[in-house]
Amino acid sequence: EAGVTQSPTHLIKTRGQQATLRCSPISGHTSVYWYQQALGLGLQFLLWYDEGEERNRGNFPPRFSGRQFPNYSSELNVNALELEDSALYLCASSLGTATNEKLFFGSGTQLSVL
Amino acid sequence: GNSVTQMEGPVTLSEEAFLTINCTYTATGYPSLFWYVQYPGEGLQLLLKATKADDKGSNKGFEATYRKETTSFHLEKGSVQVSDSAVYFCALSERAGGTSYGKLTFGQGTILTVHP
Numbered sequence: 001e002a003g004v005t006q007s008p009t010h011l012i013k014t015r016g017q018q019a020t021l022r023c024s025p026i027s028g029h030t031s032v033y034w035y036q037q038a039l040g041l042g043l044q045f046l047l048w049y050d051e052g053e054e055r056n057r058g059n060f061p062p063r064f065s066g067r068q069f070p071n072y073s074s075e076l077n078v079n080a081l082e083l084e085d086s087a088l089y090l091c092a093s094s095l096g097t098a099t100n101e102k103l104f105f106g107s108g109t110q111l112s113v114l
Numbered sequence: 115g116n117s118v119t120q121m122e123g124p125v126t127l128s129e130e131a132f133l134t135i136n137c138t139y140t141a142t143g144y145p146s147l148f149w150y151v152q153y154p155g156e157g158l159q160l161l162l163k164a165t166k167a168d169d170k171g172s173n174k175g176f177e178a179t180y181r182k183e184t185t186s187f188h189l190e191k192g193s194v195q196v197s198d199s200a201v202y203f204c205a206l207s208e209r210a211g212g213t214s215y216g217k218l219t220f221g222q223g224t225i226l227t228v229h230p
Contacts (some may be wrong), residue, residue, distance in 0.1 A: 004157070004215075033218075043158075043203065043220040056217055090157065101207075103218065105157035 002026070004106035006091050012112045013081050021076040021109045025093030032074040033094070033103060034066060038087035046089075049074055072095075078111070086113045117143045118136055120204050120221035127228050135189040135224045137178075137204035145206040147171075147180050147187040148218070152201040160188075161202070194228045201225050 005024045013019050025032050034046040045058040050067035063079040072093075078085055088110050092103040121136040138148065149161040149171070162171030167182035176191045187204060204221040 030142075033221075035218075036127070042222040043218075048217065074175070092158075102160045102163070105159070107155070107157045112166045 004091055004093050004104050006089075006106040006109050008027030008109060009107070010110045012114065013042050014114050015081055015083060016098045017081050019078045019081060019085075019111055021075070021078075021089050021091075021111070023093075023106060025072050025074070025091075029093035029104070030072055031096070031101075032068055032072065033092040034074070034076050035090045035092065036060075036087045037090055037108070040064075041087075043090070047076070049104070053112045081113045083113050086111060095097055115146065116206060116208055116219045118204050118206055118219055118221035120192050120202075120224050123223075124225035124227060127226070129196055130193045131203045131228075131230050133189070133191040133198075133226070135202055135204075135226070137187045137189065137221060139187065139204075141185075141206055143208075143209070145208060147178070148205045149178055149189050150203045150205060150220075152203065152223070153172055153202070157201070158203065182193070192228075196228045196230055199226055199228045222227070224229050 007022045031050040033048050035043045037043045047066050048056040052068050066076040068074045088108040090108045092105045094101045094103050119138050146165045148163045150158040150221045151161045152158045162173040164171040164180035170179045178187050178189045201223045203223045205218045208217050
């Protein structure tokens with residue numbers, strides 16, 4: 001069974017541009033989560049989608065947005081890129097929404113903003 | 115707000131040494147606690163979890179006990195192997211009542227290197 005897949009693996013953009021990152025959850029998983037792993041800052045929660053709706057959002061500016069499609073795949077969009085947006089963006093999925101639910105992570109998209 | 119504090123790393127050990135990685139947390143209510151591991155070039159994987167006080171999570175020789183009185187969830191392994199070299203993250207899940215916020219709060223991560 002395929003795990004969580006993310007694309008692209010690497011993405012290079014310049015300041016002010018927009019970036020689109022994609023995530024396909026494990027088959028049957030309806031919840032998708034996005035995290036930012038910046039150097040020295042650990043993993044920061046970005047967004048949670050479940051059944052096509054945004055359920056929770058971390059402390060990030062509105063230029064970070066996303067959506068979840070009917071097939072439960074998800075897209076993260078970052079507008080007006082800034083240098084500090086350079087980070088590894090991790091997507092995770094889960095079967096349910098219980099607080100002890102196991103999250104399955106993808107390998108991430110490394111975003112570099114020049 | 116909720117937070118997780120891990121011992122500062124990196125940690126370097128010889129094979130078969132005893133491992134402890136300290137983790138303490140601050141939370142309102144009763145969070146679930148997790149240890150995730152990130153092997154080189156791979157995504158995070160759940161290593162173990164505990165959902166209530168005094169629960170012990172265990173997997174692959176690793177153990178951690180949910181200590182509410184000391185708000186701790188220290189990771190231990192009696193004899194580490196070279197293949198255990200990875201980054202280890204302590205995390206807690208947040209909720210209000212029985213409803214999940216869908217959010218894990220992670221510690222900063224501890225880099226473990228095990229030499230033969």
